[in-house]
Amino acid sequence: MAANYNNTAWFYDSLARLVFGSTLKSSQKHLLPLVPKNARILIVGGGTGQTLEDLANLQYEGLDITFVEISANMTALAQKRNAGNNRVTFIVDAIEQVQLAANFDVIITGFLFDNYPDADLPLTFDHINSALKPGGLWLNTDFQLTGKWWQPLLLKSMYTFFKMFSPIPVSKLPDVSRVFALHGYNAIASATFYGDFILTRAYKKLLKN
Structure with missing residues (x-):
């Protein structure tokens, strides 16, 4: 189960801007133009x-979005967002506890899997994967280590800071790319940000997965 950032919701976005500027926002929106019209979308850890x-800035109406977030305080802030005329269903729970339909066109996970140890990631991944229809699109954005000396230091500082507010069961990044590969996903687009510390990637699910 992922960490709950309920206690940091009130300053989370401000802190992100202080450390990363607009990069976190830019990275997560970079591949959104790939979302097809009138898509059914599952956002996990929104x-x-x-x-x-x-x-909504790309498609003001026609989207059917299920928004899953474990933090009630985060969700309360999300409900104040302008989602246009798109339909949004909010669910406050850990994704592992949510009964998911199996016909989503798109899954979006932003900075979700960095909260899972390698041992726990496969079970959560399998659960989310079951909700994406064959041929569907998965947009994932998260941190990565590319060998630059400052990246592990910044990552450790981030984990240490947030552990002061809530239990986070990890101290290092899980191998997310490996899990996607094991499930046969094809990477169709990607981009890096903030000195390659942030990777956003679009995966396509095999028609038979």
Whole structure:
């Protein structure tokens, strides 16, 4: 189960801007133009809901969005976002506890999997994967280490800081790319930000997965 950032919701976005500027926002919206018209979308770990506004700026209506976020305080902020005329269903729970339909066109996970240890990631991934229809699109954005000396230091500082407010069961990044590869996903687009520390990537699910 992922960490709950309920206690940091009130300053989370401000802190993100202080450390990363507009990079976190830019990275998560970069591949949203790939979302097809009138798509059924599952957002997991949606935080304060910036992606809802970014989607509405691209498609003001026609989207059917299920927004899952474990933090009630984060969700309350997300509900104040302008999602246009798109339909949004908010669910406050850990994704592992949510009964998911199996016909979503798109899944969006932003800075979600960095909260899972390698041992727990496969079970959560399988659960989310079951909700994406064959041929569907998965947009994932998260941190990565590319060998630059400052990246592990910044990552450790981030984990240490947030552990002061809530239990976070990890101290290092899980191998997310490996899990996507094991499930046969094809990467169709990607981009890096903030000195390659942030990777956003679009995956396509095999027709038989």
